[in-house]
Structure formats: structure tokens, C-alpha cells
Amino acid sequence: MKKTILFILFWSISSVIFSQEYFPKNDGVHQKNNNYTAFTNAKIYVTPTEFVENGTLLIQQHKIVAVGKNVKIPVNSIVVDLKGKYVYPSFIDMFTDFGMEKLQPQRNAFSSPQYDSKKDGYYWNDHIKTEYNAVESFKYDTKKAEEYLQSGFGVVGSHMHDGIARGTGLLVALNNFEPNNIRLLASKNTQHFGFSRSANSNQAYPFSLMGMMALLRQFHHDANWYKNGNATSKDISIEALLANQHLIQIFDAGDKFNSLRAAKIAKEFNLNYLIKGGGNEFESIKEIKNTNASFIIPVNFPDAFDVSDPFLANQLEFKDLKFWNQAPFNLKILSDNNINFALTTDGLKSIKSFKTNVSKAILAGFDKVKALEALTTVPANLLGKSNEIGSLKPGYYANFVITSDEIFEEKSIIYENWVQGKKYVVNNFDIQDIRGSYQLNLNNELYTLKLDGDLTKPKAEVLKDSVKINSSATYLNDWLTILLTNNDKSTYTRLTGLVSSSDLLSGDAVLANGIKVSWSAKKVEDFKEKVTQKTEVSSPVMFPVSYPNTAFGNASSLKSETVIIKNATVWTNEESGIVTNTDVLIKNGKIAQIGKNINDATARIIDGSGKHLTPGIIDEHSHIATSFGINEGGHNSSAEVSIQDIINSEDINIYRNLAGGVTISQILHGSSNPIGGQSAILKLKWGLSPDELLYPNQPKFIKFALGENVKQSNFRSSNPTRFPQSRMGVEQVYNDYFQRAKEYDLAWKKYNSLSPKDKAKTKTPRYDVELKTIAEILNKERFITCHSYVQSEIAMMMNIAEKFDFSVRIFTHILEGYKVADYMKSHGAGASSFSDWWAYKYEVKDAIPHNGAILHNQGVVVAFNSDDAEMSRRLNQEAAKAVKYGGVSEEEALKFVTLNPAKLLKIDDKVGSIKVGKDADLVLWNEHPLSIYAKPLKTMIEGIVYYDIERDEQLRISQDKERNELINLMLQEKNKGNNTQAPQRRQQVLYHCDTMEEYFDVNHNH
């Protein structure tokens, strides 16, 4: 820094106001200390980018009065000489639960689920806690504060990490010496949200991530409606949300994809979330940047795994090994992408490791100045407190640390951390360096004494005629004590001495027999910093990020190309049927030409002779590629939730499905309730982001379910509390919801038709995502995929649809469809069935593998689906079973997994057959595609080969190579004596319709 900051010497003393000033005082006299403290000769970082060499920092009471090179030091100043030392603004951590009580989960696994809220006067869901204010239960924790202080923190933001809307947070200075009146910088500074249920409540809804997102949306809709005076009742939670909307809004996402999810909600409601990330942002940096949000980023890099047992090490996932190497680069990558972020200690097992980890990130290329900014000026700005904290300017709080070296240097010691002008000593800086070699004279015998190790905690080694004597030393407040133990551990000698000069130590010793003698030790050699092999700490090398950054990720994004597949047997699914020796030209992601001897000079030629080309397989019923639960069974209708919110584009089953020829999957809500959630139709574009997988302009679908799952038959609850518990009740759920949706729709239509003048006089109807979604069905804008098994319920569903004047688009599973095929045909429903599953529950005891054939013969559009991540990669074989059981022709059978599901999903205008102009979603097989011996050689979506059997081979080799290198690095890490963690084996949750997974905590997942 060139410019010295001139200070305002006329800092008015009277402007320093203590909140205590107006307090009565009964334990003594009122007193005020107007003395100054001047820190001189230090290198002072006023901000991360401005520093003063040999500067002076002048403080009085809680604040900084002046800083600069030529600060005039008032007479009533205590002067502290900081020659050779450094002064930095104390750090700020915006995201802690400092002083918050730890909530004990109340859950009882054996009690019946609780469906309703237990609070009165608040929002209908207990996991919404906007009315909660952290300050009301805040208990300043001096011990915990010391941990923060020792790591350089001076101010923390704190809130209760509990619930989906978590209420407000406070901002507190870590001033261990004065009361909250002084310490609290803001009692309500932030409003918090997150993806976790409240530990205080057993209310069942929402227990999935998508349910949480839906709840947040509905809550905001309700708040807007309430704000405009449409409600006739009072709601304390909504009022709190509205009252706190001017505060800083912090969202605890804890993971890159969850950050994108939070950003999506923010965008929809025009909110400005400051997002707490997960440390894996670098894996989706483009999308993270596009959120334009600011972030709070943890530095909880994983320890290396202990891979010394190869059997255990073999069970580690490649992506976890790689993440260990890559995690420290996250901050550099965020910073290189100009993303604004602050750092947090959140997620660290011990705050002590904070500085170590930031140093790791710096070693990985993160700029030191940026690091300092992310701990001072950036959080101060984000908190709206940039004129109070984060810099060392006059008028700011006197929050600063004094260090021995540049703060992120490995050897740097934090001496003192001053907060609000109060000194907290971390390491005494007048400490004398007593390390070195001495000649010890004790009781007229000569010994060699070596003191080395930490400056503040030296280790002693005592030798007598080069024989080691057991010894230990402590060094505190200038007192050195050494304990000598003889070899049979029966006699002890205790040495003590007050150190005045490190050249000659002396004091008294108490011998084993109790006699006191004096000792002295003369320094014969100075301490030399041990020059370890790592004279030059080499910067780590980052393993390349792949797309996705998991097993079988691609090194770079794949490109669309012009391709001719020559001489293949082409299953067109069109009138021309199966044509042999045919060429197919693919251009711009579309099928451009089909015929013989096609030429295009720009095209890459793929030899298709002896091979079969089919349309990509479409799985109408899948649950792959999802995060944190596909069932929101907390209500008997969850039409408001959407699978599109929880797509996980990194699920390995996407790749495995591609390897089985699947190009499109409809990802469905589960079957835990009669009205499930909204579907997502995906193109399995491995390596792209969740949103990029969504089928463009997709038709809207929703999952319904009938039978045993929705009536909770296999729950074995003795005291069921959720309606319905019988098929009779299921009908009435629909009757009720359709009727209400119809009325809802009418109310809005009526309102929307009013003139602006009349509108102003009329109350706006409440916006209800659930009823709106169901009304879309009635308006034929959304279509039902209905999980169903037995004929009675299938008939009931069609019956009720007819009553409300629409038809059920798809019955999925539909294992007794063959019993009512005629009715389905006349109703206009399609069937998406299993080929041969049965006998897994009572309602499928009459399921037969000929189901597809009978339905097909009756003119129903039939598809075969998987509902299973394993079977989905063999759907061609399932289609073959329609030939085996019931004698469907092979050409028609293949349509069961290609064109027919496309028709059912209303996407057959673009996919499902090989026709000029349609998307080039194609599979090249080595064999007849319905044969058990067939395997895909290439699977292509929109002209891009996402799976290639030869590339797969290459990926295996490079992956094994990287794995081996990573394991070697981890072994080195262990040999260096660094922390390691025990290997873990990941358990992938594989979802089926009836998988009920409760969403716990994403912070442990990357």
C-alpha cells in the first residue's frame, strides 16, 4: 500500500456509546476507560488489498480511532510494539450455530406418522419456522468462542440449523469480556432457509427433497396472497416471513445441485438468496456461475482414506478418491470464475483445521488476497456491515489479529485476537524462544538438554552420557518445568525455573528424595528450524474434472457430428418396417436421410453391416437419476411436488442405461399416495446438467397410484391414521380432489374474467399449486400415469375420469389390464406394463406375462417399462418376452419399448421411430435386438454418441490408472503422518415405486 490512511483524530469520545451506559449500577461506581491503545511498527492490513508497513493502529474502547504510518499517539495511550509482526482484520464466519441449543430429534420409529401440525396460529407445517428468532434462545458460549478466536475469527453469524424456513439469525462479536448488549452487532440480521426437516416436529410432510421445494413455493405463494390482504385469518409464520424479507436471506443448500435448486426457487419468487454451498461447486461451475448468486463456502475437505488394506480400499468409489484430490481446488475455481463468496467453518469437525484447510486451498492455487477477502470484506459486505467490520478503518470495530508472519503461512502463529477492543491471547508474543541445546548441571552432574518442537510447547530431550532419560516439559507464562523419570519409573526429579534469558536457564529442582537443589542450563547451540524434505512444498496437481465428475465421466463435453450408418438392418417402426442393407444419415442431431448408398463428404462413416439399428429405447417408468426420495407420502395427495426438481444427472445408472440402449426415461414419483407428483421426462445426456437432461417442452405428466401401496397395506401399522386405507377410500380421494380442483379452476376463471375495476374490488383466490396441477388434468393439459394392478381399481379410475370428463392416459404396471382390455380400449387408455413380474404382493397374484399380448391384440397401445435400474438396461429383452408369451410379432414387440412409450408420452412427433426429421436417438446393436445375445455398440441421442462400447473400454483403462495414482497419493499422505479416514463403502439407494426414503441431511453427501 502506497497511501497511508490519515485518520480522524477528532474522533469524538462522546460518540462512543455503551449500551450499558443507561443501566443502573449497584456493585460499584460508574467508570469509563478513555485510554487509547496504540499498536506500533506492525505491518497492518487495513483491508486485504491495502496495508501499511511499520504502521500504527490506534484504538479506544471498542473501536478503531486511527490507522496509518504517521498516527499521532495520544499521551493517554498504552503502546504495544509489534515490530516484525502483522495485523489483520479478524475473520467473519456468517454461517454458524454458535450459542444455539442442540435439538434432539423427537422421532420415534414405532409411532404412527403425524400428518398435521401441532402448532396453533402458525403456518400449517411445523417445518416452517419463520417466526423463530435465534436471538431469543441465544446463549453466548465462551468456550466455543475461544475456539473461533484461536482460529482468528472475531464475528460470527448464528442461526438455528433446523427446519425448512428457520427464522432469523443474529450477528455477534466474539467478545468474551462484555455482555450481549455490547457483543450483539445485530439481533436479527439474516433470515434462513434450508433443506432439512425440523428436529422439533414429527409432522410427516414433507419428507422428500422435492416436497421441501414444493412447500417453500406454496409458502411464498401464500405469503404474497396474504400480503395483499386476501386472507381472512391470521398466520404468525407468514407475517414473520414478510416482516423479515428486508433481511439478508441465507439458504443452506450444502451441495452443488441443491444450490441450483435453491437458486431456482429464488428466481421464481424474485428472491435474493445468499447460498451456503457444499464444497463441490467446481463440479458444476458453469451452472453455479449462472445462478449469479453469492455463496458461503465450507472448507471441509475430506481426509485421505486409509487405503493400506487393499481389500477395503477396493470397495471405495473412484469418485470419492478423486474428490479427495480435487476438493482443495474448489476455492480457486470459484475465484477464477469470479463468483463472489465468503468462507465458513461449517462442516469442519474442529475449527482448528480451518486455517490448515485454507492453506491447502492456497497451495492449490487459491489467491491469498482472495482468501483474506472471503474472510473479511466479502462477508462484511454480504452482511450489510461493511462500515463496521471486516476492515481496519477508523470507526470500525477494533477486531483484529496479531500474527508472527503472513497469516496463511504455515509457520505463522496467531498471538492475539482483539475483538471490540478486548484482547484475547492465543499465544503469548513476548514468549522467549528457549529452544536449543543446553548443558544441564543438576546436582553436580552434567546432562545434555535439548528443547525443540513448537515455540509455545517445546519438547524436552535429556541425555546422560548419550543415554536417554524419560522427560517431559511444559512452558507456560515464562515458567519452564521439566519432569525427569528414571528408567524403572519409580523415582522422579522435578525441575522448575522462571525464564529470564534463554541463554542461561536456571531454577530449583526437587530430587526423588525430596531434597531441593538448584540447576542451571547453559545454551550451547541455538535451535534450528528442522529442514524437512519438503523444503519446497510442491503444489498439488488436480486430477481432471470429468463430465460428470464420477466414474465413467467424459473428459470433455461430447459434440454432435454428421454420421452415416452404412448397410445396417434398420428397424424403422414406420410403414417400411425392418429394412436391410440400409444407410441412415444423421445431421444436426436429426435423422436426415434413410436409403441405399447415401453419401455425404462431411460425414463420419459407421459400418453397420451385420448390425441392427433401432430407435433409442424409451422407459416409461423409471426412478433413476433422482436425489433424496421419489415419494412424498406425507400427504395423500402431493400433486404439487415435481421430480423435475430433484434430477441427479450424475447417477451412474444413466450411463448403465445408455449401455443398454435407453435414450429417454420418464422419471416418476413413487406410489405411496393416490395422487403422486409431477414427472420428468429425461433424455439421458450423460455429462450434462440436470436441467439439460429435461426433455425440451415436455408434455406434463403426473403419477397416480392405486391399490396396496396407497392404502398402506404392507405398512403393518396397528393404528393407521392416513386416509385411505381401502380401495373404497381411494375412489373418494379422487372424487374429492377432482371436485375441489374443478371448483378452484372455476374460481380463477371467474376472477380472471373480471374487468380490472371489478378485480380491484374482489379478493384474489388463493394460488394453490396442488389444485392448480390437478385442474390441469381436468383441462387436458396434464396427463396421468396411473400405477395400477387389479381390474376393479382400473375400472374405478377410468370411471371417475369419465365422470370428470377426461381420460387416463397411461396405466402403468397394469398387470390385470388383460382382464379389462376392452374397457381400456374404449376409454382410450394406454398400458405400460412389466413383461413378466408377478407374485410379489397379493394384488399381482393374477399377473400374467401374456398381459402385453392380450392388450396389444385388443388395440391398446402397449409399452413395457422397468421401474428398476437394472431391468431398464435390458428392456429389449423384456420386449422379446412379448413374442415368447402371447406371440406378438417381433416388429411390434420392439415398439413396446420404443414407439409405443413415445406415443403414450406424447413425444412420438420427435422420437420413437427412424424417420427423416426425427431426433437421431438411435442404438446400433451387434445382433438382432430382441435376442439375449444383443448388446448396444453405440447409443446416440440427437446425433451425439453418449455410449460407445469402445470408448467405454478406454474409460475403464484410464479410470484404473487414475485410481492407482490416487491410491498411491493417499498412501503417501498416510506415511507423512497426516490424518486419514477409514474406507467407506457407498450404498446406492435404488428406487422402486414403493421406496420410501426419508431425506436427512445433504451436508454429508457430495
Add this chain to the structure above:
Amino acid sequence: MKAYKYITTIILLFLVTTSSFSQQKPGLKQSKSVLILNATAHIGNGKVIENSAIGFKDGKLTLVADARVIRLAANAFDTVINAQGKHVYPGFISPNSTLGLVEIDAVNASDDMVEIGNLNPHIRSIIAYNAESQVVESIRPNGILIAQITPRGGRISGTSSIVQLDAWTWKDALIKEDDGIHINWPRTFSRGGFRSENRNLEPNKDYSKQLEELNSFFDNAKTYLKDKQSEKNVVFDAMNGLFDGKKTLYVHADEEKALIDAIHFYKNQKVTKLVIVGGYDAYKITDLLVKNNVSVLLKRVHELPVLANHDVDLPYKAAKLLTDKGVLVGLENSGDMERMNTRNLPFYAGTTAAYGLSKEQALSLITLNTAKILGIDTFCGSLEEGKDATLFISEGDALDMRTNLLTAAFIQGRKVSLETHQTELFKRFSEKYKNQ
């Protein structure tokens, strides 16, 4: 159904008698000799006879030959089935099966698969085997005619027995009683505490303890068996046979370390025969398996790899990896919906052929290899003279669902119904629409 065109009157008669809507009746004891002519015979041992003559009398195969080189008297067999263009196979064998122990998964009352307790060698599957199960009959039409009925659960889940799938009672069904004892080997990884936030598995801290428990149990059982005491211990008694070749020890394990430990255990405990069931990692220790004569009943082929970074096709090609190194391999299919999925066993074998094995090698995985592993190869598992006439005729390659279409099946020479609860429903509702 042109498939029936060549078939003799016996079969037609049989069809007539079984058209009612109920459990199929078991076939009658073979009274007339049968000759199947001109089919492609897949022997089960790797060999194929293109134009075969397969004859059987009184339940036993009396002729397995090339039809072009043998001479037969016109009346040598009572019934001749011309199977030109068709294929004949030995009946497929499903080991480590729970057929007949559960009827409907979600109906608790129909479930007899697991007993409480941890060390249960005395628990015998056979007496709970429901010979009249509708699931069992639905398996036969795809060629599976023999199964090893195995209990589940616990460290030692119990004792299995081997049955043929066409019987009135479990007693009729038996072809080998109490053939082996099954251990679920301790796992090297286990789940953290109840409701642990960590969904991942952690190294199993109790692994050594669990191993010690097994060793101690075996030591005690052996000591007891040395000197049969007047006061009986039914649990130790059940261990009889493991050390003298009468019973096989089946160890259900997947992880490499567990597999190695199991082999050491078997050597140290002087068990006479060890079979690994599952064996996901077995391909990593093929030398050890071969050296110790340990065979593998490989877990379901149609499964996902355990880890994301495992080869996408690892479960498909594992049989090839083991077979190439000389390990004797059979296929089992325990797992989700294992009973009803048993009918897909031929296609699991087909998949191993798509991923490296020859079709005849793949066939052995569900016929002769399994018979050898179960110790029943002296009388079944292949089409060889003197063995049981347990076989079937298929329109085409029975390992491929495209062509697996049975026209006739025989168990010990008895003609087996290929009708099922499901074909009855198929007919019933096909008729409904035909008459509309």
C-alpha cells in the same frame, strides 16, 4: 400352435385332462418308452449332437446318439417324437432357490423362508417346500425342472434339499435330502449405528469376532460328533455329514477378503466340500479357488455392478472370467423377486454367452456344472445314458427368450404339464375377447 403338430397323442390327451382352472396335476410315472428324433441335442457337457436320437425308458435315458449313425428297430420305442428343427436340453437346475418357501412376497403368512436364531444348521427347508405352489409350476415352461431349496437368514441359515419341480408333496419332490448347510459369511463392511446419518457402510469391526464364533461352533460340533453323547444336541447333530463328504458346505459371500477367509476356514475345519454362493469378487481369486477345488454358484447375472466404477458389464462377464481360469461355475439367482424370476435363469446363462462364453459353456452353467456342484451329476444334469430322463424340447435356442419355447418336458421320464395358473388365465381372457 404349430408346435404341437408333431407331438403324439399322449400329449394331446394330457392337455385335455389339464384344462381346468387349478394347479396342474403331476405327470404319471413313465410307462411307455419315448424316443425323441432328429432334434439338436445339447448334452450339457459342452457337446452337441445335431441330429440326435434320445431315448428313455422307466425314467432313465437309454439312448443318446447321433440318429444318422445308429440303427433302431421300428418298435424299439413306444412313442416317437419327431423333433426335427427343435432342440433338446437337460432340465435346467436352479440352485440356492426359495421356490415353494414363499408364495406371495408381501403376504407374511405365505412366507416360510427365514427362521429366527443365528446358528441354525438343524432348520430344514424341505419340509416347508410347497410342491403345489403356483409359482413353482410357472417356472417349468421355461425349462427349469430341478431346484435346490434353501433357507435364508442368520449366520447359518440351515440345511437345503434338492427337488424336482413336478410333485404332489415334498416327499415326492425330493431328489436329494439335506444336501448341504448354508453359511452367510460375515461381511467386511457393515452399517453404522441405527439411523446413522452416514448411509455408507463402514469397515465391520466385529468381523474377527464373527469369524471366531463360526470357528468355535464348528469346533464344538466336531467334538460332539466324535463321541456321540447320550444327551442329544440337535443343532450339533445337524452338522453331521459336513466332514465326511455327505454334505456340502455352502458359503454365501461376495467380497474378496471374505472369500479368502472362507476358503481358509474350510481347509482348517477339514470340511470335505466347499461351494461359494454369490462370489461377486471370485474372479479376483481364481487360482485359490482352483487350487482348493472350490466351485462357485455365481450370483444373479442380471444385477447391477456393486460400485459405480465397476465395469458396467461385470455381472454379465463374471462367469466367463471364472470359467476361463478353470473354476467350476453354476448360476444362481437369489435376490429381489427371486422365485418368480427363476424362469429367467436360462436367459442369465444366455447373457454369459453374449459376454464371452460359448453357448454350450453357458448351458453347462445351469445344467451339468450345477449338478456337479450340488453332487447330483451321477443321475442328472446332462443327457447321458443311465441318467434320469429329466429334459425338455424347445422350438429353438432355450437360452434366448426369442426362441425359448417348450413343446414338451419330462422329469424322470414323466411327462410334465407346461400349463400354469398363468396360461389358464391367458386362455380364459383370450376367450373372453374372442367371444365379444
